Amino acid sequence: MDETWDGRIAAFWADAGSRDPKTLLAAMTELVREQPEGDPAALYELASVHDFLGHESQAIPLYQAALDGSLDGERKPQAVIQLASSLRNVGRAPEAVSLLEDFPEDPTTGSASRAFLALALFDAGRSREALQVALAALAPTLPLYSGTVAAYADELEEPGTQGRQ
Structure with missing residues (x-):
């Protein structure tokens, strides 16, 4: 001890x-x-x-x-x-x-x-920014779809974008 x-x-x-x-x-x-x-x-x-x-x-x-x-x-x-x-x-x-x-x-x-x-x-x-920060932090940890989630996070960072469906 x-x-x-x-x-x-x-x-x-x-x-x-x-x-x-x-x-x-x-x-x-x-x-x-x-x-x-x-x-x-x-x-x-x-x-x-x-x-x-x-x-x-x-x-x-x-x-x-x-x-x-x-x-x-x-x-x-x-x-x-x-x-x-x-x-x-x-x-x-x-x-x-x-x-x-x-x-x-x-x-x-x-x-x-x-x-x-x-x-x-x-x-x-500031929920849009909250989601962007969370997704950007999560993306590098994903074994699949890391690039896709990072791209969605980037889209959220730009005001006025609608994101993909």
């Missing part, structure tokens, strides 16, 4: 689904207290547990503080995506779109940012 802070964080998340919310939050709070105040990784983990518990409004400022505090490594792309998802969930879809529009794919998260961008675009009333 990895007794480092990161190892104990990994163990926390591996067991998170089987714990009650009060215990879960208390356990993460204890882990966070082990780090220096304002530590970006600790802020991110605390934000994540609030998010996991459905307390997006409490998670948002923690994600923002973690990112403002120069969060790096694998946690950074996750924090951006999770912040955008939380913003969307509290009715702030345009802010989520702004965060994700130019966010690059990352080895840690793959195309997840595109999926969350599609959701945010949809919630922002």
Whole structure:
């Protein structure tokens, strides 16, 4: 068992689904207290547990503080995506779109940012763009019809096109 802070964080998340919310939050709070105040990784983990518990409004400022505090490594792309998802969930879809529009794919998260961008675009009333983003992200993963789906996604990108029947 990895007794480092990161190892104990990994163990926390591996067991998170089987714990009650009060215990879960208390356990993460204890882990966070082990780090220096304002530590970006600790802020991110605390934000994540609030998010996991459905307390997006409490998670948002923690994600923002973690990112403002120069969060790096694998946690950074996750924090951006999770912040955008939380913003969307509290009715702030345009802010989520702004965060994700130019966010690059990352080895840690793959195309997840595109999926969350599609959701945010949809919630922002931009359903055509949402479909285009979703299809463009899906196309490269298809063993058949990849080129066709990519072409349809391209057609959706151009305003005023009707697409093929």
